[in-house]
Amino acid sequence: MGRTSLVEAIASRLLDAIAAGEFETDRPLPGQAELAKQMDVSRLTVREAVKNLAQRGILRVEHGTGTFVNPRTSWADLEALSRLTDGDGLFRSQALLEVRRMLETGAAELCAERSTPALLQQLDDSLVDMQRAADSQEVDAFVAADIAFHDAILQGTGNPFVAAIFDPMRRQLERSRTETSSVPEIREHALRHHRAIRAAIASGDRRAARAAMDEHMQQTLDDLESFVAGTTPARQADESNRAAS
Template sequence: MARKSLVGLVADELLDRIVAGEFPPGTVVPGELELSAKHEVSRMTVREAMKTLEAQRILSVERGRGTFVNPLSRWESLEAVLRAASEGKNDGAVAVQLIELRRMLETGACELAASRVSPEDIEQLRAQVSAMQDAYDSNDVTAFVKADLAFHDVILHASGNVFVAVLFEPLHRVLETRRTQTSQIPDIQKHAIAHHRNILEALEARDTRRARLAMDAHMQQTLDDLRSYVLDA
């Protein structure tokens, strides 16, 4: 067990270096001898750690050439992808793809929620929109992000589909980091408040089509704001 734990530690430390941009996609990672010296472990431990990352498609071995870092799109470890999304350097592409994922799942969740939302859910949603407005007025980004995330969490659970909330749980840390970055911009906060109000009104009306369209419009505005205020800035 101790050896396996050590292998995992070395694999994590190498992944940290990849995520930090020390070894961008397409570059060769150091050889076993260099890594064993750096981490003060045996070459066998390094070899097993490399095999772990290779199994997750983070690394690929080309005989006679070395071990290369794969593009993020080829990685097959959700945990590794989430680490890259929250800590990595490839912010633009990852941020866009995260919104695309949210758009696919949250529009459907909002449609379901419109037919299943409870009066208590509506009260919680209304309270979160009010909290977002208060946070905007007082320039409290932390409070704004907290209320924003809570609003969406209520909808995910109100959908009544047990898989939806479970699927989103691992994304929470990434979403919190991203929202904190983008919510520094007052115009993005204003747009978000307006769209959250539209979503709330659609859910209050129990209008499934309107709820889906309102959430889709919110996701589109989020993408437009990301491109206008962050990626093209």
């Protein structure tokens, strides 16, 4: 194993330990000599691994005092944050959906204004692929086509910063979508909403495109609660109130 790979491996082990709660926030880690002994590597390797995590906002080094775990609000690494929520896939999916909702509704709105025949063809191709995958129950293919549809919208804004913001989240989005797209009802909902988004963008109506994307995000949230987590107490109460009215 090369030196860079070894440093990354030790950084990953340290991150796993932090995510598991072995090292508490704002409490000093063991010294580098002790960590090196525990992990059977050199102190230099540990030092570089700590530097790696510090650059990602996970650790901070206070000279003369020690190395500390930062609060997660200071973390600047999506993969690291995902490890904190690996035991709660629902939380991760909901958190990612909140980010998507803020950005993708605006992206759909821009696309309605800047739509081109090429963009609409990309959306159509993705819809065909989604339907084919749904019919054959190929979850991975469905997820790939779903992501391609949304990527086309991000690119269709004509703003390179929009797509760049999403790129670091791609791995987590794939994981989240795979969890939800394994449910046939969710695939059906996704297809219906994707078609509505495509139609709204093609119409050139900015408000309609934004609303269609927002409705898709709300449906996704509802599906998470209904099919992934089960009906929540709050939703049960709301449904009971509607039934009684």
